[in-house]
Amino acid sequence: MQNLLLFIDKVSSWVGQAFSWLIVALTLLISWEVFSRYVLNQPNPWSFDLMIMMYGTAFMMAGAYTLAKNGHVRGDVLYGFFPPRLQAGLDLVLYFVFFIPGVIALVWAGYTYAAESLAINEHSTLTANGPPLYPFKMVIPISGALLLLQGVVEIVRCIVCLREGEWPARVKDVEEVDVDKLKAMVHVQDSDIAEVDQLVVKQSGSPR
Secondary structure: OOHHHHHHHHHHHHHHHHHHHHHHHHHHHHHHHHHHHHHHOOOOHHHHHHHHHHHHHHHHOOOOHHOOOOOOOOOOOOHHHOOOHHHHHHHHHHHOOOOOHHHHHHHHHHHHHHHHHHOOOOEEOOOOOOOEEEHHHHHHHHHHHHHHHHHHHHHHHHHHHHHOOOOOOOOOOOOOOOOOHHHHHHOOOOHHHHHHHHHHHHHHHOOO
């Protein structure tokens, strides 16, 4: 069971990391458009539409990845102090009451939305000769389905935690820098940093 959970975690992670490259492409597109508009005096009317679609795609396809890393924002003023079993119980209730119905509605509505867009060969009307919209709208049900799959994994994790009293392991990924852990890794104490600060102050105040 744990291997299956970790496999789905890896799929969600791979999808999120793959689509994160859209940020690089978006940066290059914006840079090119600024150069083209203000240096070459040849703006591209379709670029704004494409920027919106690229950003929206990156945002939606990162949903399952963020859930796999337990990175979605939560109001954990009290949650963080609860024991694992109580956390799992609350999560389990919220998954069934809010998450599952909401994501199923997203997938269903997104599929209808994308199918209608494809049927009429919908294009953007914000600018002349706007790009097609149906590929972008197809991202909605796809991202929703991935999010729903990852949600099922999280529900299983809640059940396992309720049974065993601790949360199952997750696939490790890049984390924010923990200053205290970094100090411990390089064997640096606060007193060492204070000495370096005093030395810098003395050197900066000495005549040259």
